[in-house]
Amino acid sequence: MRVNPPTITSSEAPALAPVRFETSPAAYKHWTFEVEGGIARLGMRVSENDGLREGYELKLNSYDLSVDIELADVVQRLRYEHPGVRVLVIESMVPRIFCAGANINMLGGSTHAFKVNFCKFTNETRLYLEAMSAECGIRTVASLNGTCAGGGYELAMACDEIILQDDGNTAVSLPEVPLLAVLPGTGGLTRLVDKRKVRRDLADVFSTVAEGIKGRRAEEWNLVDKVVPSSRFREYVTDRAAELGEGEGPRGRTPTADGVSIEPLAGEYTDEGVTHRHVALTFEGRVGTITVQAPKQGPPADAAAARANPNDLWFWRMARELDDVLLDLRFNRPEVGTLLVKTEGDASQVLAWDAFIAEHEGSDWFVHEMLCAYKRCCKRLDLTARSLFALIEPGSCFSGSLFELTLACDRSYMLDDPDHPIQIELSAMNRGPLPMSNGLTRLQTRFLGSPETLEAALAHEGPWDSRAAEEAGVVTISPDDIDWDDEVRIAIEERASLSPDALTGMEANLRFAGPETLETKIFGRLSAWQNWIFQRPNAVGEQGALTLYGRPERPVFNWSRT
Amino acid sequence: MGNVDLNARIPNNVALNEDRRLQRALEAWQPKYIDWWLEMGPEGFQADEVYLRTAVDVGRDGWAHFDHVKMPDYRWGIFLSPQDKERVVPCGDHFGDKAWQQVPGEYRNMLRRIIVTQGDTEPASVEQQRLLGRTAPSQYDMRNLFQVNVEEGRHLWAMVYLLHTFFGRDGREEAEDLLRRRSGDVDSPRILGTFNEPVEDWLSFFMFTTFTDRDGKFQLLALAESGFDPLSRTTRFMLTEEAHHMFVGETGVGRIIERAADLMNELGTDEPDKIRAAGGIDLPTIQRWLNRWYSSSVNLFGGEQSSNAATYFASGLKGRYKEDKYEDHVALEGIYSMPMPKNGGISDEEVPLRNAMNELLRDGYIGDCEFVIGRWNRTLEKAGRPERMFLPHRRFNREVGIYAAGDYDIEGNPISDAEWAAKVDGWLPGEADMDYVKSLMKPCLEHGKIASWIAPPKKGINGNPFEWEYVRYDGSSAGVALGATPSLTGD
Ligand SMILES: [Fe+2]
C-alpha cells in the first residue's frame, strides 16, 4: 500500500549520529564491573569526555544516555553471564561523590523528543534492575560512598537496599524542584512514597531541600536503609552483601552454574531500516513496518540442549532483536509516527516454542530469562509512543507469544479471505507470564469491562479464524478481501494526519487501563508531568531555571498555577 | 539592640535578656560548648592563668580588655558590629533593597549552609592546634596561641548565635553538630579539607595562621557584604579579632626567617645542614612549609567556576571583597577570563563574572598573601640576605577545582605524573623535614626564654615586655609537668 509522502513541517532533531544500543564490557567507558564469588561490584566512574554528544562534560559522575546504555548492558549480562551471582553492589569509584544524576547541560542541549526518550529508557533500565531482584533473586545494594543527588539517588532507590556513608557531608537529595524547576525524572518521587514508603510530608520536605538529607535523619525518614560511619563503611557493605548472598538463587542459579554469553546481534542499520535475523524494520514515509519471523525450527529437546547455541535460539534472539529495533525507532527515527506490526512464518513453530518455555521456565533459569527478555520487550512496545497497528495477513503467525504483539497494538486488522484463511491461537504465554506494567495480562486489560468475554476467549480451544476472532473481540476488525486494501490504507492515512502530540497522549491513556502499579505511575503520571514541566517557560523559557542553571542569572517564574 | 551587657551569663550586645527563648536556647548550648572546650581545647593548660584579651565592646577604641584568666572561664560573648539602619543589600539581584533583618525563606537553606561551613572552621582550628601548648617556643607565643584559640571559640559562638536566632530547630541541630564533628576524625570530620590536617608543629601553626586564617579573613569579608544584615554585622566584628591571628602568623614566620638569616650571617653559609646543626630552620624548609599550607588554603575558596558562588552572589548572600569599590553591583554583564586546563595545556576561557566569584575572592587573597611575602622578604633584605621567599602558583598542589585533576609545578606549568613524583620532595615537606622540625619542638616554658629556631618579637603584648609572665602555671599544668615553675601569684 502507498501512503502519500508526508509533509514534515518541522524537524526538531538536527542530524546526529544514530544511537546504537549494543555494547560489551570491553567497550565500557563509564563503569567497572567485577565478579567475585556470589558478589558483583559495579563501579561508577563516568568518563567526562566520553558522553554521547558534544557540548557537555560528564562531571561528578553525572550521566547521559551513553552511561545508561552501559548500565542496561551490565544488568543484562549479569543476568545471563553470571548466574552464580546473588548480590550486585553499586558504588562509585570517584571520591566523595556517588552520582550527581543526569547531566544538566546534556538535558539543556537536547530536543524535547530526546529528553522524553532518554527518561523513558533510563526508567526502563531502572525497572529492569529492580526486576532482577524479583526475577533472578539477585539482590541489589546501593553503596553510597559519596554525595548522591537527583538521578543518582533515583538509581539508589531502584536497588533493594541503600547504605549511606555517615561522614557529616554525604547526603542524598532530589534537588530537581528547588534547583532546576523540573521533577526527578527516573521514578524518584514515586519510589519515595510508593516503594520506600517515606511519609508524604517528609517526602515533601526532602524534595524541596536542594542540599538533601544526611546522616541519622536520612535513616529515620527511610530515605536510606542504613547509615554507617566512614571507618566501618566498606566493611559493612561487604558483610551485608555476603549476608544477602547466602543460599542459592532460584531455578538453578547455583554458584557453579555456567553462564550464557551474549554475543552481538550484528544487525544491519541503513537509512531504509534495520535488518536482523528474525526482525526487520522498514519505512515508507512516516509509516514504519516491523516484521517478526517465526522460527524455522522447533525448540531444543530440553533445557540443557538450549545451552548448545544459545545465541541462535529463536525466542531469545527474536526478543533481543525486537527490543533493539524499538530503541532504534524511538531514538533514531522520530518522524515515523505509525508503526505496522507484522509476522511471517509457521505459527505451529511459535506455539511449540511457547510450550517449551512454559514447560521449563519454572525450573531453568536460562529459559526463564528468555521469557523475561520477551516480557520486557513487550512492555517496551506498550511504552513506545507511536501509533501501533497490527496487520494480520495470510502467511502471518500471530499465535501465542507473537499474539501479544497484536494485543500491544492500538488496533489490529485481520484479513478475512476464504481463499487465504488465517488463524490465530492462544498459548500459555497469553495467560499470565507476560504481564503489562499494570500487573495484568494484555487480555485481562483488554477485557477489563467484560470478564465473560475474557473467560470465553481463555476457554476457547484451538485457533480462531478471522470472523471468529472479531466476534471474540481479540482483533479490532476483520475486513474482507474486497475492503481490506482501502480499509487499511484509510486507517493509516487518517492516523498519519493527526497531531502526533495528541496521539501520544491519547494512546498512553488508552493502553494502560486497570490498576496502578509503581511502573504505571512512573510512566503515566511522573513522565507525563515531567514532559509537561519540561516544556514550560518556568523550566526551559529564556528565564527558566533549567535554562539558567550554571549561568549567572537567577530564574524568573510565572507565578500562576493551573 | 546595641547596649553591651557584660554581666549576663553570656556577655552580649544583642539584648539577649529581651529574648527569653533565644537566651534559654543559648544557655542550654553553653555547657555543651564548655564540655567541648575542655575535651578539645588546649590540652594541659586549662587551669593556668593566661594573659588574654576579651571583647567587651564593639567600638573602634577600647573594645578589648586584657587580664590573666583561666581559659574555661573566658567570657565568650556575642558581639555584632553596630547596625546601620540605612543599610541596603550591597550586591546581586536585590541590590539596593533594604538589607534583611530576617532570613528570606527562599535563601534559608543556602544561608544555613554558608554559616555552618564558616562556623565549622572555628572549632576545627582549635582542635587542630590543641597539643601545641606543650611545645611553645616561648611564653609569649604560648599566650598568642591561646589567644587565637579562645577567639576562634568566640567565632563559633558568633555563628551559633545566628543559627539559634534565625534557623529554628534545624539551626539548633546544626549548632550541636558543630560541637560533634572533630578535626581529622574519619567518621565525623570537619567539613573542609584543610581543617582536618593536623597542625603538629609551630612552623605549621604560624603558616596556618598566616594562610588559613587569611582565607577566613576573605570569607568573612565576602560575608560582611551579605544582604542578610545580622550575618554582615557578625562577620564585621569577627574581622577585628581575625587581624590579630594573622599578625601572630605573619610575625611568627617572620621571626623564624629572621633567625635563619641571622644564623646564615653568623655562620657565613646558607647550607641547610649547617643551619640545622645550629638549631635553626633553614629557608628551603620554611619555603616547603609555606608551599604546603598556602596550596592547601587556596583550595578553600572552592571551584573556579561555580554555580553556587553565582547563586550566592545573585541572591545577595555573599558579596565581593570590597564590594563598595565596584561600580556595578549586579555583575550580570562582566566576563572573567579564566585559564582552563585544555588538552594538556592551559588556555583562557571566558566565564560569566558571577560564576567566577570564588576566583575573584581568591585573587584578592593571593594579592594579600603577596604583601605578606613582601614583608618577609624585607626581613631578609634588612639582614643583607640575597634569598627570597615566594608564593607557589595557585595551580600548584590543588585538591579542589579545575586544577585538581592535573599536576602543576611550583610555577603553575602542567607537568607529568612522573615529573611531579621526581620533584615533589623539593616542593613539599618530606619525612626527613618533618622529623627535623619535630625534633625542634621542645618546650620553652619559662617566661623570658626562647627556642633556638625563632627570634624574639620586637615587643610584647599590650605594652608589656617579651620577658613578662604571660602564663601563670597552676600546679596541675602540663607546663609544670614539663619542668616550668608553678606561679605563686594567682589572684
Ligand atoms: Fe575565626
Ligand SMILES: [Fe+2]
Ligand atoms: Fe582566626
